[in-house]
Amino acid sequence: MSQLLLDVNDLTMRFGGLVAVNGVSLKVKDKQIVSVIGPNGAGKTTVFNCLSGFYIPTEGSVMLRSEQIAGLKDFQISRRGLVRTFQHVRLFSKMTVIENMLVAQHRHLNTNLLSGLFKTPNYRRREGEAMDRAAHWLEEVGLLEFANREAGNLSYGQQRRLEIARCMVTQPELLMLDEPAAGLNPNETKELDELIIKLRDVHDISILLIEHDMGLVMGISDHIYVIAQGTPLANGLPDEIKNNPDVIKAYLGEE
Amino acid sequence: MTHSKLYSAIFAAGITFVLACLMIGIKLDTDGTQLAIKGATTAQWFWILGGIAVVFFSQLFSRQIDGMFSHLPKPQLGKLIPAQAKSDAMKPWLIAGAIVILLVWPFMVSRGSVDLATLTLIYIMLGLGLNIVVGLAGLLDLGFVAFYAVGAYTYALLSLYFGFSFWICLPLSAALAALFGFILGFPVLRLRGDYLAIVTLGFGEIIRILLNNWTDVTGGPSGISGIAKPTLFGLEFTRKVKTEGATTFHSFFDISYSSSYKVIFLYMIAVLLVLFLIYLINRLIRMPIGRAWEALREDEIACRSLGLNRTAIKLSAFTIGASTAGFAGCFFAARQGFISPESFIFIESAIILAIVVLGGMGSQVGVILAAIIMTILPELAREFSEYRMLLFGLLMVVMMRWRPEGLLPMKRPQLELNKQ
Ligand SMILES: Nc1ncnc2c1ncn2[C@@H]1O[C@H](COP(=O)(O)OP(=O)(O)O)[C@@H](O)[C@H]1O
Numbered sequence A: 001m002s003q004l005l006l007d008v009n010d011l012t013m014r015f016g017g018l019v020a021v022n023g024v025s026l027k028v029k030d031k032q033i034v035s036v037i038g039p040n041g042a043g044k045t046t047v048f049n050c051l052s053g054f055y056i057p058t059e060g061s062v063m064l065r066s067e068q069i070a071g072l073k074d075f076q077i078s079r080r081g082l083v084r085t086f087q088h089v090r091l092f093s094k095m096t097v098i099e100n101m102l103v104a105q106h107r108h109l110n111t112n113l114l115s116g117l118f119k120t121p122n123y124r125r126r127e128g129e130a131m132d133r134a135a136h137w138l139e140e141v142g143l144l145e146f147a148n149r150e151a152g153n154l155s156y157g158q159q160r161r162l163e164i165a166r167c168m169v170t171q172p173e174l175l176m177l178d179e180p181a182a183g184l185n186p187n188e189t190k191e192l193d194e195l196i197i198k199l200r201d202v203h204d205i206s207i208l209l210i211e212h213d214m215g216l217v218m219g220i221s222d223h224i225y226v227i228a229q230g231t232p233l234a235n236g237l238p239d240e241i242k243n244n245p246d247v248i249k250a251y252l253g254e255e
Numbered sequence B: 001m002t003h004s005k006l007y008s009a010i011f012a013a014g015i016t017f018v019l020a021c022l023m024i025g026i027k028l029d030t031d032g033t034q035l036a037i038k039g040a041t042t043a044q045w046f047w048i049l050g051g052i053a054v055v056f057f058s059q060l061f062s063r064q065i066d067g068m069f070s071h072l073p074k075p076q077l078g079k080l081i082p083a084q085a086k087s088d089a090m091k092p093w094l095i096a097g098a099i100v101i102l103l104v105w106p107f108m109v110s111r112g113s114v115d116l117a118t119l120t121l122i123y124i125m126l127g128l129g130l131n132i133v134v135g136l137a138g139l140l141d142l143g144f145v146a147f148y149a150v151g152a153y154t155y156a157l158l159s160l161y162f163g164f165s166f167w168i169c170l171p172l173s174a175a176l177a178a179l180f181g182f183i184l185g186f187p188v189l190r191l192r193g194d195y196l197a198i199v200t201l202g203f204g205e206i207i208r209i210l211l212n213n214w215t216d217v218t219g220g221p222s223g224i225s226g227i228a229k230p231t232l233f234g235l236e237f238t239r240k241v242k243t244e245g246a247t248t249f250h251s252f253f254d255i256s257y258s259s260s261y262k263v264i265f266l267y268m269i270a271v272l273l274v275l276f277l278i279y280l281i282n283r284l285i286r287m288p289i290g291r292a293w294e295a296l297r298e299d300e301i302a303c304r305s306l307g308l309n310r311t312a313i314k315l316s317a318f319t320i321g322a323s324t325a326g327f328a329g330c331f332f333a334a335r336q337g338f339i340s341p342e343s344f345i346f347i348e349s350a351i352i353l354a355i356v357v358l359g360g361m362g363s364q365v366g367v368i369l370a371a372i373i374m375t376i377l378p379e380l381a382r383e384f385s386e387y388r389m390l391l392f393g394l395l396m397v398v399m400m401r402w403r404p405e406g407l408l409p410m411k412r413p414q415l416e417l418n419k420q
């Protein structure tokens, strides 16, 4: 049996009187793609913000490998192997693609000032290793030839892929993608689909996905959670979700 | 549209009127033992009305004036710098040439010019230091002069009480200023940007007031005088030896005494320190920490999601910047031979900040250029010294309208992947 990686119980997030997330529970196992779907404003991004430490959840527990991470700082959580992307692309657009990849590895580098000033062997070695890792992941997402371009000059689809590569180079266990297919054309969506499956099957990580593209979600998910207005509505295998009358109503009711 | 223009023009003129009335129109004066309120003279009122008219019309026609500015040719300073490949080849020669000129030049000009150049070099050091904080890390520090003061007083006090030499105090001053930067930055850098500006502003004043009132140690407002000058491997630049057993420079080389040796020597030290700082900062921006500063300035949220500890990264910039100011302060105390809290008022912080902004945030060449302009222009315009602040303000306004990105905007060295 595969191990439990992330275990979220009764997560609740209130903003003043507004309950954005209300008692959401979810589980992610090793090497699983788990999706969170729901109408706009359902609270999906807020769940991500709680898990990644950008918000401190009002109630509930977030266990990563049976350790409580709710309440930790954002950078502490990402150092434990839970890394996310954002609904809107957030790259360092004036820096080159390779520099974006190096910033992500900041904590794997030798950041001692003196070693940097004197370019000690250890400093050079770590810098070289980081370069290799960066090149490897750029290759994986098909961006190696653009390594020396400014990130802001990439096409939208390439920027999306760079974001994923930048997360992967931090060597995470769980990658959380917030609407990665939004704004992509069908071709790019297909590439993304393949990339996500490769991450699970070849690189052995788990993925928590927020996505509106139902074709993508139904095709690749191992498990799906549906939330509406902050409250869990249903969860199950893609086929179960597809035929769940409550889910159909929630979506049709909105559209 | 024109309506709102008219309103804003009337509003601006009104504000000018109120301020002018308060500041120029009414004057408190002592009349024997009593305070008397004096009005402005007719000539002064005439000037005030003229000023209000200027404000009114410049607001009313601001669009046309802006248009004029955009027609003015922008100085193509960037164009003067040749293309990347060419400049890379020329770089060592340019640097060597600049260093030779810097070293030979003082022997051909007057003592006063060399002295002024030394002062300029101090401002370059300060500008380079604040540039790390404001330009590279994007943290607004309005009390930078506090660290300058810490450096200066560190040397002055250590030299006065313990007889420490300049060369020992130089790293000590930098370290102590860094410590102050660390202690101040640690709690404050968690706050949002505008709070940082306010707290540093306050800190600058606290340090000055402390120096002013801690009379037993710092001498209070009368300052510390007779601070020892730097020596060249133990050689003194005075006419007669000051410390027992030391030798003077002129007797060692068996030449006649001249006070300009000392001035040139101080200048040389300043050149050395500036070159050292430029080298240091150039290394820093190519190191992981420099990349992290840039990344943090571009997108703080993305940095946090990637496991970067933003407080630690900002703190490093703040501390390194502070240590640079301490460095400059130590040299300043040695050059002046006398320091008092007067040298570390808020205006100094403002001038250093102006140097950074004028130069083009983050750009080292720009900062150097701006430091030269900001120290040499007031000297050239000595006759207008009363209008110094006015000219200063005018220069800032014109710059912000004409070239808001600064004289030489930063062009960051980008790291490239060498494909095997
Ligand atoms: N920082 C915040 N302060 C107040 N309300 C918020 C905040 N963040 C999110 N919300 C609210 O929470 C609800 C869920 O938003 P979000 O999680 O972005 O939805 P989704 O990603 O599912 O479209 C929305 O009503 C939004 O207005």
Ligand SMILES: [Mg+2]
Binding pocket: A044, A045, A046, A087
């Ligand atoms: Mg969202």
